[in-house]
Amino acid sequence: MPTKVRKAVFPAAGLGTRFLPATKAQPKEMLPIVDKPIIQYGVEEAIQSGIQNIIIVTGRGKTAIEDHFDVSFELENQLETRGQTDLLRIVRSISDMINVSYVRQKEALGLGHAVLRAMELVAEEPFAVVLSDDVINAAKPCLRQLLDIYDSYGASVLAVMEVPPENISAYGSLDAEPVAYNGTIDRLYRIRDLVEKPRPEDAPSNLAIIGRYVLTPEIFSSLQEIRPGAGGEIQLTDALRNLQQRGRPIYAYRFEGTRYDAGDKLGFLKATVEYALRRDDLGRRFLEYLKGLNL
Numbered sequence: 001m002p003t004k005v006r007k008a009v010f011p012a013a014g015l016g017t018r019f020l021p022a023t024k025a026q027p028k029e030m031l032p033i034v035d036k037p038i039i040q041y042g043v044e045e046a047i048q049s050g051i052q053n054i055i056i057v058t059g060r061g062k063t064a065i066e067d068h069f070d071v072s073f074e075l076e077n078q079l080e081t082r083g084q085t086d087l088l089r090i091v092r093s094i095s096d097m098i099n100v101s102y103v104r105q106k107e108a109l110g111l112g113h114a115v116l117r118a119m120e121l122v123a124e125e126p127f128a129v130v131l132s133d134d135v136i137n138a139a140k141p142c143l144r145q146l147l148d149i150y151d152s153y154g155a156s157v158l159a160v161m162e163v164p165p166e167n168i169s170a171y172g173s174l175d176a177e178p179v180a181y182n183g184t185i186d187r188l189y190r191i192r193d194l195v196e197k198p199r200p201e202d203a204p205s206n207l208a209i210i211g212r213y214v215l216t217p218e219i220f221s222s223l224q225e226i227r228p229g230a231g232g233e234i235q236l237t238d239a240l241r242n243l244q245q246r247g248r249p250i251y252a253y254r255f256e257g258t259r260y261d262a263g264d265k266l267g268f269l270k271a272t273v274e275y276a277l278r279r280d281d282l283g284r285r286f287l288e289y290l291k292g293l294n295l
Helices: 038-048 063-068 073-081 085-094 113-116 143-151 165-170 219-225 236-245 267-276 283-290
Strands: 007-011 053-058 099-102 126-130 134-137 156-162 172-181 182-198 208-214 250-256 258-261
Touching: 007 113, 038 053, 038 063, 038 126, 038 134, 038 143, 053 063, 063 156, 073 182, 113 219, 113 236, 126 143, 134 267, 143 156, 143 208, 143 250, 156 236, 165 208, 165 250, 172 250, 182 236, 208 250, 219 236, 236 250, 258 267, 267 283
Parallel strands: 007 053, 007 126, 053 099, 156 250
Antiparallel strands: 126 208, 134 258, 156 208, 172 182, 172 208, 182 250
């Protein structure tokens, strides 16, 4: 039986330049989709998947993330004094939901470098990586889908999705062979090769890696071995490729669910609209409003 995955790493040191000027003085991870910051959706997914130990890799100007998941005595006291018990319960649930640790990434040197910064807190354990820009709506949490595969195979597993071939250069792409799994033959793959941000004509497939990973601890030694790759950064995809070439099995799973790229303005707007429409307290009225627009 593989070692249980108990920890999830959240890289959150990026500058969020695509959302300037909104992110000039606040982290992009704290931009709200309806009434919850982007990063909270990922944290809740980890909790729903059975993980409660969260490691957030932060950088300069990210203290709002720490404040969000901390206790706010003044706010709680004010809500209690005013008898706003529903809001008080919501606020307290945020600080109670996880065990959270923080580590700083002083320079933005790539996703692989951010993961490497968490090495001492992860220790010699398998762990998950969640990129909060990728907000995923799924009946069964995407991370839980990956963990189930890890529990069966005891190997690293990545979430993937099909993208239009002309868009593959924005992602890591993979060459992989399908593996029969749980009655399907087109969801689980064993990886033969990985390429970070290939040109469309060089991509081995249109299967793109998105922001959910379950990794074995040997990824840390691989990250220390590789040289900077695309963009002059330490790429997690390159470290995984290094492991695969050393004979380590790595799997990819075409997850079930809808992924929103909340790090992109259009993706962020789509997520906001669709999450609002799913809300019991907003959905009907918001839909009526949308139908009444003169477009």
